[in-house]
Amino acid sequence: MISVVVPLYNEEDSLVELSVALKKVLDNLRCSWEVLFIDDGSTDTSYQKLQEIHKVNSKFKCLKFKRNYGKSSALQEGFKAAKGDYVITMDADLQDDPEEIPALIAKLNEGFDLVSGWKKVRHDPFIKKHTSKLFNGVTSMMVGLKLHDYNCGLKAYVRDVVKNVKVYGEMHRYIPALAHLSGFRVTEMAVTHHERKYGKTKYGLSRFFNGLFDLITVLFTTKYIKRPLHLFGFIGVMSFMAGTGILIYLTILKFFESTPISGRPLFFVGILMAIVGVQFFSIGLIGEMITKTSVENDNVIIDKTLGLGS
Known part of the structure; x- marks a missing residue:
């Protein structure tokens, strides 16, 4: 037919x-x-x-x-x-x-x-x-x-x-x-x-x-x-790792070179990226829960x- x-x-x-x-x-x-x-x-x-x-x-x-x-x-x-x-x-x-x-x-x-x-x-x-x-x-x-x-x-x-x-x-x-x-x-x-x-x-x-x-x-x-954590989680982890890496680098400078870090723009960039990473990962987790209910x-x-x- x-x-x-x-x-x-x-x-x-x-x-x-x-x-x-x-x-x-x-x-x-x-x-x-x-x-x-x-x-x-x-x-x-x-x-x-x-x-x-x-x-x-x-x-x-x-x-x-x-x-x-x-x-x-x-x-x-x-x-x-x-x-x-x-x-x-x-x-x-x-x-x-x-x-x-x-x-x-x-x-x-x-x-x-x-x-x-x-x-x-x-x-x-x-x-x-x-x-x-x-x-x-x-x-x-x-x-x-x-x-x-x-x-x-x-x-x-x-x-x-x-x-x-x-x-x-x-x-x-x-x-x-x-x-x-x-x-x-x-x-x-x-x-x-x-x-x-x-x-x-x-x-x-x-x-x-x-x-x-x-x-x-x-x-x-x-x-x-069906797997929002794969997208948002990946972005979140990458951002968090980059932010953490920046903060570790600045911490090393402070201890080995006695360089102040609190006033450096890179310090705020590191904190921001770490926070954004956590937020994106959280969005992925929330998305995983939302997918449990189908969208009609x-x-x-x-x-x-x-x-x-x-």
């Missing part, structure tokens, strides 16, 4: 056209399928459009949030509801092409766990295009997984990935990184990217800087969330459902 998860926010103009294109492609695959529209608190008539689509074909289902929670929460709820062995994600603005789905699935059949789309020829504003290039380069370097387009909405996953990789906050753009750091096989494939047909992009320059902070969070949460995803409130039960 194939599940297609489509997060959306105020995309009333594109939904009918998208559903027609999806049905055409999915029917040709000759397997069972479902499409899960995740309405992230739209304020236009998106949900009414989805109701009409569902009445015509019950394979098109929907979750509607009470308010706007963000794309990560929309994807996470879609992943939880998906029943397919393969899961496809795509945006609802018609810039992602449903015709790419068979090729993405074929790539999964080669043994990969996640196939990320690469908008090789992009139809985006100048700022988005070039900040995205910088963002992808930095991410590839820090994560150790070279991808040209981490944030492409068109991706294909095996079931194990969507059921085990948790996204929250604004982490949706880092799903390939999270999967890679969790041991899954990740690759990319060039896909067609169309110009936006309706509405306008929701991208802002601030999202680029937010993305860099999120990257640091990803690296920390994947490598140290955002508790979204589902407003309405179509074809997914109560």
Whole structure:
């Protein structure tokens, strides 16, 4: 079975056209399928459009949030509801092409766990295009997984990935990184990217800087969330040892050369580093205790459902 998860926010103009294109492609695959529209608190008539689509074909289902929670929460709820062995994600603005789905699935059949789309020829504003290039380069370097387009909405996953990789906050753009750091096989494939047909992009320059902070969070949460003492403890021990070494050096000077040390700047540096070292080590210990209680995803409130039960 194939599940297609489509997060959306105020995309009333594109939904009918998208559903027609999806049905055409999915029917040709000759397997069972479902499409899960995740309405992230739209304020236009998106949900009414989805109701009409569902009445015509019950394979098109929907979750509607009470308010706007963000794309990560929309994807996470879609992943939880998906029943397919393969899961496809795509945006609802018609810039992602449903015709790419068979090729993405074929790539999964080669043994990969996640196939990320690469908008090789992009139809985006100048700022988005070039900040995205910088963002992808930095991410590839820090994560150790070279991808040209981490944030492409068109991706294909095996079931194990969507059921085990948790996204929250604004982490949706880092799903390939999270999967890679969790041991899954990740690759990319060039896909067609169309110009936006309706509405306008929701991208802002601030999202680029937010993305860099999120990257640091990803690296920390994947490598140290279960062992914070390894990070903070290491920093703390190094700082404490450096501070102690400075104080020992000054003490030796005092006893063997009768050099006063209390007024020297190095004396205060040594004390400061020793104190900071103890504080960092303490933070690591506190972090170890905090990890005993799991951090849950955002508790979204589902407003309405179509074809997914109560």
